[in-house]
Amino acid sequence: xxxxxxxxxxxxxxxxxxxxxxxxxxxxxxxxxxxxxxxxxxxxxxxxxxxxxxxxxxxxxxxxxxxxxxxxxxxxxxxxxxxxxxxxxxxxxxxxxxxxxxxxxxxxxxxxxxxxxxxxxxxxxxxxxxxxxxxxxxxxxxxxxxxxxxxxxxxxxxxxxxxxxxxxxxxxxxxxxxxxxxxxxxxxxxxxxxxxxxxxxxxxxxxxxxxxxxxxxxxxxxxxxxxxxxxxxxxxxxxxxxxxxxxxxxxxxxxxxxxxxxxxxxxxxxxxxxxxxxxxxxxxxxxxxxxxx
Amino acid sequence: xxxxxxxxxxxxxxxxxxxxxxxxxxxxxxxxxxxxxxxxxxxxxxxxxxxxxxxxxxxxxxxxxxxxxxxxxxxxxxxxxxxxxxxxxxxxxxxxxxxxxxxxxxxxxxxxxxxxxxxxxxxxxxxxxxxxxxxxxxxxxxxxxxxxxxxxxxxxxxxxxxxxxxxxxxxxxxxxxxxxxxxxxxxxxxxxxxxxxxxxxxxxxxxxxxxxxxxxxxxxxxxxxxxxxxxxxxxxxxxxxxxxxxxxxxxxxxxxxxxxxxxxxxxxxxxxxxxxxxxxxxxxxxxxxxxxxxxxxxxxxxxxxxxxxxxxxxxxxxxxxxxxxxxxxxxxxxxxxxxxxxxxxxxxxxxxxxxxxxxxxxxxxxxxxxxxxxxxxxxxxxxxxxxxxxxxxxxxxxxxxxxxxxxxxxxxxxxxxxxxxxxxxxxxxxxxxxxxxxxxxxxxxxxxxxxxxxxxxx
Numbered sequence: 207x208x209x210x211x212x213x214x215x216x217x218x219x220x221x222x223x224x225x226x227x228x229x230x231x232x233x234x235x236x237x238x239x240x241x242x243x244x245x246x247x248x249x250x251x252x253x254x255x256x257x258x259x260x261x262x263x264x265x266x267x268x269x270x271x272x273x274x275x276x277x278x279x280x281x282x283x284x285x286x287x288x289x290x291x292x293x294x295x296x297x298x299x300x301x302x303x304x305x306x307x308x309x310x311x312x313x314x315x316x317x318x319x320x321x322x323x324x325x326x327x328x329x330x331x332x333x334x335x336x337x338x339x340x341x342x343x344x345x346x347x348x349x350x351x352x353x354x355x356x357x358x359x360x361x362x363x364x365x366x367x368x369x370x371x372x373x374x375x376x377x378x379x380x381x382x383x384x385x386x387x388x389x390x391x392x393x394x395x396x397x398x399x400x401x402x403x404x405x406x407x408x409x410x411x412x413x414x415x416x417x418x419x420x421x422x423x424x425x426x427x428x429x430x431x432x433x434x435x436x437x438x439x440x441x442x443x444x445x446x447x448x449x450x451x452x453x454x455x456x457x458x459x460x461x462x463x464x465x466x467x468x469x470x471x472x473x474x475x476x477x478x479x480x481x482x483x484x485x486x487x488x489x490x491x492x493x494x495x496x497x498x499x
Numbered sequence: 500x501x502x503x504x505x506x507x508x509x510x511x512x513x514x515x516x517x518x519x520x521x522x523x524x525x526x527x528x529x530x531x532x533x534x535x536x537x538x539x540x541x542x543x544x545x546x547x548x549x550x551x552x553x554x555x556x557x558x559x560x561x562x563x564x565x566x567x568x569x570x571x572x573x574x575x576x577x578x579x580x581x582x583x584x585x586x587x588x589x590x591x592x593x594x595x596x597x598x599x600x601x602x603x604x605x606x607x608x609x610x611x612x613x614x615x616x617x618x619x620x621x622x623x624x625x626x627x628x629x630x631x632x633x634x635x636x637x638x639x640x641x642x643x644x645x646x647x648x649x650x651x652x653x654x655x656x657x658x659x660x661x662x663x664x665x666x667x668x669x670x671x672x673x674x675x676x677x678x679x680x681x682x683x684x685x686x687x688x689x690x691x692x693x694x695x696x697x698x699x700x701x702x703x704x705x706x707x708x709x710x711x712x713x714x715x716x717x718x719x720x721x722x723x724x725x726x727x728x729x730x731x732x733x734x735x736x737x738x739x740x741x742x743x744x745x746x747x748x749x750x751x752x753x754x755x756x757x758x759x760x761x762x763x764x765x766x767x768x769x770x771x772x773x774x775x776x777x778x779x780x781x782x783x784x785x786x787x788x789x790x791x792x793x794x795x796x797x798x799x800x801x802x803x804x805x806x807x808x809x810x811x812x813x814x815x816x817x818x819x820x821x822x823x824x825x826x827x828x829x830x831x832x833x834x835x836x837x838x839x840x841x842x843x844x845x846x847x848x849x850x851x852x853x854x855x856x857x858x859x860x861x862x863x864x865x866x867x868x869x870x871x872x873x874x875x876x877x878x879x880x881x882x883x884x885x886x887x888x889x890x891x892x893x894x895x896x897x898x899x900x901x902x903x904x905x906x907x908x909x910x911x912x913x914x915x916x917x918x919x920x921x922x923x924x925x926x927x928x929x930x931x932x933x934x935x936x937x938x939x940x941x942x943x944x945x946x947x948x949x950x951x952x953x954x955x956x957x
Binding site: 248249250251263268330333334335336338352354356357359442443444445446447448449459462463464465466 | 605614722723777781930937
């Protein structure tokens, strides 16, 4: 009895600092954001309660729908590129017969250590409509497909999202690679004895056993996409107009440029709910059973 | 049992102490934010006594009053600030001003300072910021200081209105004259390609088509920033005989249903379709645009007149300026001296909560005058705000001389986008105008802006 009680106290003592820290840094600001979303507030003068008016206004604001769509596109690009390509690369890197594995493993991680501004500037140069790398390649091969990648209504968000996906591919790759390395060798040996071809072996063994890792990777990729800000801030400043807005950018515009902190808080509240919804759905439908070896 | 509990209990107690200490720090700040500290009146008295006769009180020690000064202390303006500070040491030796470089961040940092109750003693304030801080009761009203120091008598006639807000008070002392937005153009490029230098909208359209056909970018617009597009639309509106331009909408007059605004948007749309901009315009910074213009890849460049010294340094005698090539041909005589740009009340303002508020106000007012003087001496500003005749060290270049001569004819000015007082209107017009330049239909632009203006005026 005494032992259980002291164990609980110890547990409390060890977790309390983190819980306190988390509450002050994360929970309290989120609650305050929700509270402020019901007010008309410029951040300086006393706020006025306006009920759900900010949320009603959001529904009638083209910035909101563009931002919502762009956030989903960004998340989709991150999922496909980082998890899809990340899986293929992780499988390749875990194949013992591949030469130069260490070199590739380090190379794929290099962009992660670069600052977001540096990566954005690099991609601005690549996407430059007048003589950027992509348009120059098209010109070199005589293909008439030169684009203003970052200012085209249908290309801008895809181009920005791709640069973001490229930047952080290394993190997802490391997570998936580590998970693959933890799968027991015997499973592959048994499959080899049964004559399973390389890709079938990974399809039937590796991918299903990565489901718990995928759950985590999906949460990171989707919430990362919905929350995207830095890339568009540096590369397009949300423009031209609002075509590369995300909800985070909309919040920034409302709060810091227009001085509408209440309205910005409403956009932020929707973003929090959106991220929460995706996290719940991922936890509910992906890797419902715990895998143990 | 007691021993087992002792350690965790001690840790909990320590944690609680840390939490209490942190919250105490927070509330301490809040107290300071809510009202000036108890020492403020005493300090203010001390600074006021600094200007009192010497026999009554002891003069304060040199540098004894420390003032935080938030300003654009960067680039070409560094020597201007330094020289003004040196001059101020003779006038108010008791003050030691420390510059903090202002962030180019849509005034977020200064607004955050205001929200946290920690505004610097003196700061540069645009007219938009003045309106915001006025509402929040953060600004020191400088009426008494302005009158005491007789600042108005130091300003020339055209600059006197800049000292007073529309509510009749003074919240900042102007530090630089009004600048118009101008088109810089490369004379040699126009001559080489036999293109007529445009004096009205029809000729501008022809020039755009001609340069575009020759694979030369007609206009280097640094559209990654949003205000140059708004400036050009403003010129189009002013050029159709609406001298108030887009500013009158900011003032709460008129709306986008008026024909002149649709016409302005149609001009921009037509020019864009004719090839006005480079494909990369929306990722072009001011430096990129200047480089394109310098290299002869672009025939014209749109910027404020403050850039004359820099552009002349790049192009030399090939450089000339146009005031508004977007005016309607049939209204040229009527509107040619109605300018876009300039025209707002801005300058150095003082925080109401400054511990040395009176000394700060006096310093800000006198510093503004010194700053204006040094801008002319060091940067050859041709638009001095002062009555005193100040001579630039290196004289005026031909373009500056032209501007100085012509500025006597200017009949009116609107404002640059950052001078708009309604922040919601400013944000909407910046974003939507960028869309117009990206190819949005003029009718859709008017529809979007009508809605945005209604919302901004709520």
